[in-house]
Amino acid sequence: MLELGLFYIAATVSLISTVLAVTRYNAAHALIYLIISLLASAIIFYLVGAPFAAVLEVVIYAGAIMVLFVFVIMLLNLGQSGDVAEHVLLRPGMWIIPSLLCVILFIEIVYVLQSSERLLERDGRWTQRSRVGTFWTLCSGCRDRLYAATRRSGRRLSPGTALFY
Amino acid sequence: MITTDLLALLPIITLTGVILVVMMVIAFARNLALTCLCCSIGLALTLAAIAWVSINLEPQYVTPLIVVDEYALLFSSIIVIGAFFICLLAYSYHADRGENQDEYLMLMLLSTLGGIILAHSAHFASFILGLELVGVSLYAMISYPVRGFFSLEAALKYLILSGVSSATLLFGIAFLFAVTGSLSFQGMADATAHMEHASVFVLIGATFVLAGIAFKLSLAPFHMWTPDVYEGAPAPTTAFLATVSKGGIFAVLLRFFVSFDGFRFEAILESLFWVALLSILVGNILALMQDKIKRVLAYSSIAHIGYLLVGFLAASAVGGKQLAIEASMFFLIAYFVTTIGAFGVVTIMSGSTESEHDTDQLSQYEGLFWRRPLLATFFSAMLLSLAGIPLTVGFIGKFYIFAAGVQSGLWQLLAAVVVGSGIGLYYYLRIIFSMTKQPVSEDEIDIPLAGGWALGMVSVLLVVLGVYPTPVVEWVTSVARALT
């Protein structure tokens, strides 16, 4: 279960750094937090079995695209005055309504993801995949392992897929 | 890839080749007339390739991404013809402005290529590819006038809006992909075929996708900055934005819904119903309060996409599908002809000014009938077609939508269409009346050759299709039959 632990750690890091990136006054600080968030995403990609995507995330996203931002921040030479200007632009009160809207959306997504299993089971799509074992209903705790087993045995290996695994 | 695959891709390959040639031409000779010539010949060649493919080849999939069938070819030809006229208009617009305007036409061809890919796409990967090809070239086209403030502002707004909508769309696609495990339209349809009601998961995915598409089509609750973008962008870009990009996106929307059979999900239809209703009402009512022609046309295009959505929604009724698809396609053709014509007039009016803004104040059009009778007649024809007066293509289009709506019993929406058209008539006539007033300014209005001819052809098309629409109707009918 080490991997699972790593996933949650990376997810937490990514969340915290993204929140910090969005709330910083200084653009350069925001950028650094964004890079940390992207690196954490890369770890998650690696954990879910997409090492190539993880490499691309680091090389292109955190490497190339973020460097573009760095260049622009350097070109504009904002410095202290930019910081001060940003304090004027970003008043705390402005967060309230958008945050409320986003919290509503967040609750919806949580609801959907909570109910997804039940609904998909009724639709017969995912249950089909889990029919490998009759223990399915009995040991829901082993569900994840069963998923993995199905994936290992029944994975369709197209040439494109073989390239990645 | 076998030979027939390559042959089926001929239109796309031709246009790509033309873009490369144009790029080289610009590199060696900075001559706008030459570039425009290459672009028009290239678009004509693409159209010929489309005709050849449609005559000689059977409908087929080329890789899972691209499907070449009558439907794709119909939309591609509309898009290419539209781009051809806008190319001529853009030439006239830019010819007098000096500076280096050559790349504008190349960007336009790139965007057209994106539109064609959208029309051909049967997979979300090609959908996104086409969408971004259209979008990213448009950012540059919008901000093309280097001096103006408004164009830059419009480009920034469009960039942010389009970025958010792309991200929303992608997030929705990711949800649908998580449920179905497939990214092709057909694969998604198969995976959800047994669903009577959409599961919450599908629903939220579809909602995100539709919200993204509604942003791109600038439908009512998502129309925030559209009028600004229309106003700030140079007139030919506005014409392009209002027609080619929206036509391509609507092509995908219709194809996705028909193959996914999204019409069986009540909740999705319900939300589309409200979007259509709001677009019609908001578009028309806000258009009343504008005194700039471009903004009036922007709001009226919001309303027109709303009408289009009525035709689209009519496909939900049992047995009404074919008529509804026909109606939407015909209405889209009518919308293309009329909108290109209307913005074409604005383009020609703006071509001869020194100012960094386009000529779009209502007062600048006063007395146009006395100063330039032919131009004013063309403009009146376009406005009457937008209002849906008989003998114009706009009338046939609206009539078609109405017939489809009646057959499917969408009474509330039809009422909205009637109310909207009534309000519309008022502000279109207001523009026409102001053109008949005594002229205030005596500025000379030059009518450039290429743009004038393009506008003339569009006007002829408008009347011919309005009087004798049979060939296009037959074409549209055969395509709709093949699709359903």
Next chain:
Amino acid sequence: MNEAIVIPMEHGLLLAGILFLIGLLGVLVRRNIILILMSLEIMLNACGLAFIVAGAHWGVADGQIMFMLILSIAAAEVSVGLGLLLQAHRRFGSLDVDQASRMQG
């Protein structure tokens, strides 16, 4: 090779959803164009994450291919966006979108 590990898809999608919403919040609240572009990046990256997680769940490569597509889209969009931003800074003398907004809408 690195075997796909058991990470529940729901949790991956939840993470992607939260990141997406944080990005959206950033676009809505921030007035500085650089920060808006960064928030757009966050949103696009969240979409990529969702695709990868879903692709891993189904054991198909489509998710990763979409991720690469998103990567290139993000790069294209940001380079054009930053170009416009430099122009805006030169012409408006500020990075505030409200100040850049002169049309009524």
